[in-house]
Amino acid sequence: MSEHITAIKGFADLFSPESDTFTHMENVARDIFFRYGFTELRTPLLERTELFSRGIGTETDVVQKEMYTFPDRKGRSLTLRPEATAGVMRAYIESGRSGDAVTKLFTTGPMFRYERPQKGRMRQFHQINCECLGPAEPYADAEMITMAMRFLEALGIGNLTLQINSLGCPSCRPAYRDTLRRWLSTLDESALCEDCRRRMVTNPLRVLDCKVPSCKEHTADAPRILEHNCPDCAAHFDTVRRLLDAEKVPYVINHRLVRGLDYYTRTTFEIVSDAIGAQGTVAGGGRYDGLVAELGGGNVPGFGFACGMERLALLLPEREPVRPEFYVVVLTEAARETAYALTQTLRDAGFRGEMSFTPRSIKSAMRQAGRSRARFCLLIGEDELAAQSVMVKDMDSGEQTPVPLSEVAGRLN
Numbered sequence: 001m002s003e004h005i006t007a008i009k010g011f012a013d014l015f016s017p018e019s020d021t022f023t024h025m026e027n028v029a030r031d032i033f034f035r036y037g038f039t040e041l042r043t044p045l046l047e048r049t050e051l052f053s054r055g056i057g058t059e060t061d062v063v064q065k066e067m068y069t070f071p072d073r074k075g076r077s078l079t080l081r082p083e084a085t086a087g088v089m090r091a092y093i094e095s096g097r098s099g100d101a102v103t104k105l106f107t108t109g110p111m112f113r114y115e116r117p118q119k120g121r122m123r124q125f126h127q128i129n130c131e132c133l134g135p136a137e138p139y140a141d142a143e144m145i146t147m148a149m150r151f152l153e154a155l156g157i158g159n160l161t162l163q164i165n166s167l168g169c170p171s172c173r174p175a176y177r178d179t180l181r182r183w184l185s186t187l188d189e190s191a192l193c194e195d196c197r198r199r200m201v202t203n204p205l206r207v208l209d210c211k212v213p214s215c216k217e218h219t220a221d222a223p224r225i226l227e228h229n230c231p232d233c234a235a236h237f238d239t240v241r242r243l244l245d246a247e248k249v250p251y252v253i254n255h256r257l258v259r260g261l262d263y264y265t266r267t268t269f270e271i272v273s274d275a276i277g278a279q280g281t282v283a284g285g286g287r288y289d290g291l292v293a294e295l296g297g298g299n300v301p302g303f304g305f306a307c308g309m310e311r312l313a314l315l316l317p318e319r320e321p322v323r324p325e326f327y328v329v330v331l332t333e334a335a336r337e338t339a340y341a342l343t344q345t346l347r348d349a350g351f352r353g354e355m356s357f358t359p360r361s362i363k364s365a366m367r368q369a370g371r372s373r374a375r376f377c378l379l380i381g382e383d384e385l386a387a388q389s390v391m392v393k394d395m396d397s398g399e400q401t402p403v404p405l406s407e408v409a410g411r412l413n
């Protein structure tokens, strides 16, 4: 016997009922997002590597360590998308859409990051991702954050913490970056991990995002970016807060929330659960006013977020499979074709059910019908065939009634 081939580490197969949970999340997302004016976009899983290095930032962990990058047969460097935003921006720019109109796009599907797999962290994972392009106003920030919270509420997920911060803009962030760099350089050499000692020079904000406990501890009193926002950024953030307050969307300010991707400006946010362990961030996003221009498009501001479906699934109860209406049991070879035709007729009439293809003894047939959880078992044996009827057994009450073949559909209602 040849050895069986297994799935790749960090890549999962989703059978029912897990796959039902994913479908349910997508359905709820569509219902909510359509109310806010979104339409669906499906982008390719593969893009040119440059899209991500330029879009996400060369100093990020995603670009430095986590991308699935390989040359195609002509030697061009391609990458499996580690996130959706860069691809959505590319599609937006390529489609010739203009920033004069508001464009709201959502996308769902698999993303790929070479991370260490653990609970809530996969190498292939799924996101529900939303991008709103055009408006620079804080109303868009508040609307998007509120929509994300409404979506999670509609799924029935509670006990979540919304964390927000503002990363400033190109006119105030460089000065903050210098302040932070100067502050970091006063720390003892051994206080920061090797990555952070490098980040301190190349992109000091990344140090605030480091998960290494000693880095977190030694930077607890680092200068706060909100206190270095310029007046425009501060006014923008105040309005976002006021709009969230008005809609009764509770939040906390997290001064260390810089996010793992480099394209953010001004408002950033994450939604965190403490019920699923270390990987508790179920959604994250923010404003990215320079990204479209960075990727060769116009000067179009944007705001977006993504939810991690695997993490949301951990917070949702298992879905009950839908109960089939019928299960057809053939007791004799001669009845098989009649049973087959009846099964098709019932499905064409909108009912859900199956038939056992192999004629069986009543006992084993009833066991099968029981396993199918169907509401009605439809038995066809010699007598039924002769009478052109079916024995309809109500699986809840146990009651049995002979019903003419032509009237079975009416009986199932």
Ligand code: HAM
Residues within 6 Å of the ligand: 082, 083, 084, 085, 113, 115, 120, 121, 122, 123, 124, 125, 126, 127, 129, 130, 131, 260, 261, 281, 282, 283, 284, 285, 286, 303, 304, 305, 306, 307, 308, 309, 310, 311
């Ligand atoms: P992100 O924070 O990198 O943002 O990912 C968003 C969410 O995807 C995370 O909060 C988490 O729930 C989920 N996620 C990320 N990595 C994994 C993984 N390895 N396994 C399971 N779930 C994971 C973005 O991707 C941005 N593109 C969001 C955005 C959209 N910003 C603006 N627009």
